[in-house]
Amino acid sequence: MQEISEKKARILAAAMDIFGERPYDQVKIEDIAERAGVGKGTIYEYFVSKEDLFAAGLEAGFNEYFMALVAAAVPSLPATAKLQAVFGRHLSFISQHAAATRIIIGERPASRSEMREAMVGRYMRLGRFLEELLQEGIAAGDFRPVDTAVVAQAIIGMFSTLLVFVLFAGQAADAMEKQAEKLLDFCLLGLAS
Amino acid sequence: MQEISEKKARILAAAMDIFGERPYDQVKIEDIAERAGVGKGTIYEYFVSKEDLFAAGLEAGFNEYFMALVAAAVPSLPATAKLQAVFGRHLSFISQHAAATRIIIGERPASRSEMREAMVGRYMRLGRFLEELLQEGIAAGDFRPVDTAVVAQAIIGMFSTLLVFVLFAGQAADAMEKQAEKLLDFCLLGLAS
Amino acid sequence: MQEISEKKARILAAAMDIFGERPYDQVKIEDIAERAGVGKGTIYEYFVSKEDLFAAGLEAGFNEYFMALVAAAVPSLPATAKLQAVFGRHLSFISQHAAATRIIIGERPASRSEMREAMVGRYMRLGRFLEELLQEGIAAGDFRPVDTAVVAQAIIGMFSTLLVFVLFAGQAADAMEKQAEKLLDFCLLGLAS
Amino acid sequence: MQEISEKKARILAAAMDIFGERPYDQVKIEDIAERAGVGKGTIYEYFVSKEDLFAAGLEAGFNEYFMALVAAAVPSLPATAKLQAVFGRHLSFISQHAAATRIIIGERPASRSEMREAMVGRYMRLGRFLEELLQEGIAAGDFRPVDTAVVAQAIIGMFSTLLVFVLFAGQAADAMEKQAEKLLDFCLLGLAS
DNA sequence: TATGAATGAGATTTCATTCAT
DNA sequence: GATGAATGAAATCTCATTCAT
Secondary structure (H helix, E strand, C coil): CHHHHHHHHHHHHHHHHHHHHCCHHHCCHHHHHHHHCCCHHHHHHHCCCHHHHHHHHHHHHHHHHHHHHHHHCCCCCCHHHHHHHHHHHHHHHHHHCHHHHHHHHCCCCCCCHHHHHHHHHHHHHHHHHHHHHHHHHHHCCCECCCCHHHHHHHHHHHHHHHHHHHHCCCCCHHHHHHHHHHHHHHHHHHHEC | CHHHHHHHHHHHHHHHHHHHHCCHHHCCHHHHHHHHCCCHHHHHHHCCCHHHHHHHHHHHHHHHHHHHHHHHCCCCCCHHHHHHHHHHHHHHHHHHCHHHHHHHHCCCCCCCHHHHHHHHHHHHHHHHHHHHHHHHHHHCCCECCCCHHHHHHHHHHHHHHHHHHHHCCCCCHHHHHHHHHHHHHHHHHHHEC | CHHHHHHHHHHHHHHHHHHHHCCHHHCCHHHHHHHHCCCHHHHHHHCCCHHHHHHHHHHHHHHHHHHHHHHHCCCCCCHHHHHHHHHHHHHHHHHHCHHHHHHHHCCCCCCCHHHHHHHHHHHHHHHHHHHHHHHHHHHCCCECCCCHHHHHHHHHHHHHHHHHHHHCCCCCHHHHHHHHHHHHHHHHHHHEC | CHHHHHHHHHHHHHHHHHHHHCCHHHCCHHHHHHHHCCCHHHHHHHCCCHHHHHHHHHHHHHHHHHHHHHHHCCCCCCHHHHHHHHHHHHHHHHHHCHHHHHHHHCCCCCCCHHHHHHHHHHHHHHHHHHHHHHHHHHHCCCECCCCHHHHHHHHHHHHHHHHHHHHCCCCCHHHHHHHHHHHHHHHHHHHEC
8 A cells, every 4th residue: 555655656756747847738648657667557547537647746746835835934933034934935946846836837727627626726725824924923013914815915926926937937046036035025015014 | 911911810819719718729720710710721821830820819819918008007197096007907808808818828838938938028028017117106206216127026926816816716806806906005005105 | 522422432331341351349440541542530521430430331231231132022023033032132142242241230239229229220121121022922812911020020030040151150152042942932831822 | 176166157147247238348357357256367267368258158148048948848848839938938038138148149259260160059059959849840740841950040030030129129028929929820830731 | 366456559539730622 | 812621640548468466
């Protein structure tokens, strides 16, 4: 059973790798099988279809990302520092896990309504996390009492802009870092109590 | 020659329609031909390939969107009012032209670097427009002297978040309007001189 | 349009040929395309699916067979001679069109209910033809007033037995001819008025 | 060894069941394994291949049927009564063992000449049984001295027509019973000494 | 002996693109 | 220029069979 999970994980990892490299319809199941070191048929033992595998990769990629953000928000830190850490972690994650990230933004969110729902669900999850962080800051008097839902949305927006610049515009890492800092500053301006 | 352009326009319109309805690889050239009321072969008289047609639709969709924003920023208005108008127009555009919008963000065959470049180019164009607007406001003393590139980026980010909520989460129009207003307010907080 | 029908006919002929040679699932669409001298895709312009093509072949094969029987029953002949002619034509048809015939008995009648219905329909059509022939003979006083439905069924049964012997047991032609004659005689014994 | 046979029998029974339900290529070895309550691999302990298993089912199904006919021809009965009993048993068997019967006529992978031979062999076996019955009747003076081979063949033909009507046309049982009686009568007409 | 996870050959069908008319 | 019939490459998924346990 442990063995089984291990194989499923290997397939999933291979899928994320490859789906990150090129668009969905340029990925052959066979490519993934090869990279995972299993037979084509084996993939279908663990995933219902190519689309299912893609969706699983999406979910796993987001989870990885989300965990990274959560881990960055060390509980002992004050809210401002947490926010700063989250911004930084966002940037470093998308820089280092370009492939996984490219899946997250999802080359094809439109197809199945299930997938849309999942995507929206992920947005919400990220939003809730940021809202909690903001509420904490407000409670501690670090932030002014803003509408947390709105600000969270704004932050997600900033994150997604950074995404585009890092992944597609191929900006240099340090330029991006500066950019992220400034975005954070702008954000804090609006939050300053 | 006038005739020719008219036909090309009809094909492009049909393409935008249909690419907005479903993901790239679920669209058949034949569908577009049918909707445009021309033969399959005719499309190849005006467009090199399916990908080319998609790219043209993308560009046209963005132009439509961009023109709408530009038109909203009536020159005679003060910067704050312009920004407000642009926010409002963004929202109304994505609500009313869901199809065109879905192309803009949607499904990129993304394989070709040309397309990535075009996408980045559009981001930049939108960014420059917003920067100009911000600089104007700063010059007029309406905004504090922020890093316009950064704030423009932040606004683009907010726009894209609104996009997700409107297109995929299916939020009610009026709820979104309120949300957009609040995003603008948050923005203005950071900009207030 | 004439051209089109010609191509469809060529595909159908090739299909009957090949479906007659080997069982359904050992026939590749590609084989049929090759024999018909068209591309694989072309077949799908004229037939919805492999199964559809098979069903069409079945129908066409039966029609050919049925026409042959009908043609044998020359109107001017007395009933007994007609019956004799039909027996003879049955035998010669299945001997000479072994391939087409093998389709008729149908390697896979069970799959779709449509197909079953079509098969039953063919049985009925053959039955009605024989019944008419019998009724004519009864009216003319050549045959005793038997239950025509029953005797028609019996004749179909005899036909199918001959089928098995010719197609599968590979009996010599003249031996079969004698056999058919005797079957007819036995039949006539029951019919003799 | 007793245990082994029991398992083999269970597999065979399951195979007959399922091959009777749907055409050969819609049957998965796994389905049979499941119905038999054994593992997929186990089937290959007892049968060489899917085709082999099918052939075994065919043979077993025919044997069941053949035994039933033989049992119906109770030795003490006069020939006419025997023939009557055999007709009746044929009908009741195909009505009650539709699945087994469907195998007998059904779907032949037909590729292998072995299978054809087996099929012809079964026809012959049935033929010999009927011939013996006829000869007995002739010897007893119940039947006129017909060519027994021919009449046996005719009877087999009638049996197969009944098959089609019962299995595929879904005729009501009692209507068929009447039909069978009449077929027998017609037969007896030809046999009456 | 029994198992079932793993395999990979294989075939239908789709659809972008071509080109003769 | 306009058309759409013809094409064939290509890829998902199935399933009989194997073999390590």
